[in-house]
Amino acid sequence: MFIKLYAIAFTVFLGIDAVWLILIAKNFYAKYIGYLMAKNPNLLAALIFYLIFIAGLVFFVITPALDKKMWTQALLAGIFFGLVTYATYDLTNLATVKDWPLIITIVDLIWGMFVSAAVSVVTYFIAIKFKL
16 A cells, blocks of 8 residues: 555655746745755755655655544644654754755745645545545
């Protein structure tokens, strides 16, 4: 079941995150941290993040919510997981990177909570629909 849930969550995450990165956040990040951004992103590093992050969502959030048959657990645990994971990156940058903008940290934390919760809830309902 883990592999099926992983495949669903990975697909949902890529879709939502692509919209965010390509259509919404690209100019926002360029405005505030363009001086730090690589001309070409390291796609291998991004892929490794996605693989690990989705595994964490499935293991810590989605599977327990399905076991308890509680979509609200997927929602709330997804929000918390997103906060913890995105805070790890953003608060570390805020603490260690000279002139790291606070607005980037705030927006990223909100985004992390939203995307984690959305992927968890959507995956939960797809799994219920297909009786996984």
